[in-house]
Amino acid sequence: MRQRAISSVGVVLVGIIPALLGSPVLTIVAAAIALGALYELYVAYQRLGARPSLWSGSLAIIALVIIAGTDAPFLALMGALTAYTLLSLAQHIFQEDLSGSLLAWVLSVSGVMYVGLTMSHLILIRRIHGGVNMHWIVRADDLIGDGRAGLGLAWLLFVLVITWLTDVFAYLVGRQWGRTKLIPRVSPGKTRAGAVGGLIAGTVTGAIAGYVFGVPVPIWIALILGALLAVGSMIGDLSESLIKRQIGIKDMGSIIPGHGGLLDRIDALLFTVPMMYYLARFLEWRGYS
Numbered sequence: 001m002r003q004r005a006i007s008s009v010g011v012v013l014v015g016i017i018p019a020l021l022g023s024p025v026l027t028i029v030a031a032a033i034a035l036g037a038l039y040e041l042y043v044a045y046q047r048l049g050a051r052p053s054l055w056s057g058s059l060a061i062i063a064l065v066i067i068a069g070t071d072a073p074f075l076a077l078m079g080a081l082t083a084y085t086l087l088s089l090a091q092h093i094f095q096e097d098l099s100g101s102l103l104a105w106v107l108s109v110s111g112v113m114y115v116g117l118t119m120s121h122l123i124l125i126r127r128i129h130g131g132v133n134m135h136w137i138v139r140a141d142d143l144i145g146d147g148r149a150g151l152g153l154a155w156l157l158f159v160l161v162i163t164w165l166t167d168v169f170a171y172l173v174g175r176q177w178g179r180t181k182l183i184p185r186v187s188p189g190k191t192r193a194g195a196v197g198g199l200i201a202g203t204v205t206g207a208i209a210g211y212v213f214g215v216p217v218p219i220w221i222a223l224i225l226g227a228l229l230a231v232g233s234m235i236g237d238l239s240e241s242l243i244k245r246q247i248g249i250k251d252m253g254s255i256i257p258g259h260g261g262l263l264d265r266i267d268a269l270l271f272t273v274p275m276m277y278y279l280a281r282f283l284e285w286r287g288y289s
Contacts, residue, residue, distance in 0.1 A: 015164075015269075019126065019156045020140055027069040027123055034061045034119040037263040038111055040252040045107045047247050051100060052108040053088060060084040061116035068120035069127070081117060085109050115263070118270040121277045125159070128152035128280060134214025154213040159276035161209050162226055163268050166202035166233040173197025187241035195234055202230020217288045225279060229272045236271030240264065 018029040035058055042052045063080045088108050092101040130151030132138060137150040137157075174194020182190040206226015207219050215222065240263060244252065253261020 015160050016157065019122075019153065019160065022126055022141075022153070023069045023123065026126055027065055030119050030122045031062055031065040033262055033266060034065065034115050036255070037115045037119075037252075037261070037266060040261045040263045041111045041115060041243075042107075044243070044247050044249060044252055045111070047249070048103075048107075049100065050107045051104045052111060053091065053104065056084070056088050056091065057108050057112050057116075060088075060112045061119075064112075064116045064120045065123060068123040074124075077117070077120060081113070084112060114270065118274050119266075121274045122156065122269075125156045125273065125277045125280065126152045128155060128277075128284075130284070131216070132214035133216060134212070137214050150214070151216070154215050155276060155280045157213050158206075158209045158215055158225075159229060159272050160269075162202050162205045162229045163233045163272045165205045166198040166230040167237070167268055169201035170194040170198030170234065183238060186238055186245055190234075190238065190241075198234055199227065199230045202233065203227040206230075217283060221283070221288070225276075228279070229275060232271040232275045233268040236268040239271070240267035 014029070018026040038057055038061060039054065042054050042057065045052050060080070063084070064077060067076050067080055089105050092098065092105060095101065128151050132150040132154045134150070134154070137154050141150040141153045170190075171194065174189075174191040174197065177197075178191025178193040180192045181188065182192050182195050203223055203226040206222045206224070206229065209215075209226070210217060210219065210222030217225070240252075244250065251260030252263040255261055
């Protein structure tokens with residue numbers, strides 16, 4: 001428990017410090033984490049007898065993260081992903097042994113989309129323009145960030161804190177009061193009490209974080225966002241558990257004491273970060289910016 005808590009604090013700092021610094025630090029950190037998670041996922045896929053292409057998947061992730069950190073249109077991300085999807089299939093044409101090629105292609109593409117495309121939204125969120133209601137966020141953005149009046153930084157900190165506290169309270173409440181399993185066929189350790197604890201924590205954190213980071217939405221919207229992100233966080237956790245359950249492993253790796261691998265630590269963010277980006281864009285369209 002103590003080891004898990006220490007590791008958890010370290011992981012949070014790894015997320016928050018690059019968020020404050022912005023590009024290019026955030027881009028480099030996001031790419032490094034995504035590449036590490038992709039490696040873990042591809043190694044796990046090998047247990048299924050598949051041979052996903054690590055070199056092409058790594059190049060695709062680097063391209064996606066770099067594009068997200070520039071002023072290139074969002075369409076460029078889709079273009080890069082489309083090119084990778086087609087070229088990663090075409091590369092099997094030149095192999096002498098075609099056995100398992102289809103499975104390797106499907107798992108290669110799924111890995112890039114699951115890890116790389118989702119992680120690129122970290123940079124997309126950070127680059128959102130707009131003002132916030134907290135001067136310290138604006139000053140931090142102008143001093144060491146991208147100088148975009150703080151809205152992108154506020155939204156990124158908002159989703160990071162909600163995701164983290166949802167996970168923490170789901171674990172603590174489930175450990176203390178959890179009796180009935182949530183979905184035992186997917187994750188034997190998750191309980192209904194833990195899910196309720198995580199949902200409440202995420203919702204309350206939404207209201208608090210909305211104020212602390214100065215996001216330009218009423219408190220009732222911040223509460224709804226907190227609840228949605230809490231649900232997304234738990235679904236992300238369960239989704240990675242589904243992958244591990246199908247492969248027959250407990251953890252994706254052992255790089256983080258008490259947490260397993262990189263992918264075990266960012267599984268919730270792979271859901272909540274894209275959710276936050278599109279929710280923020282929707283709110284911007286509705287005039288909250």
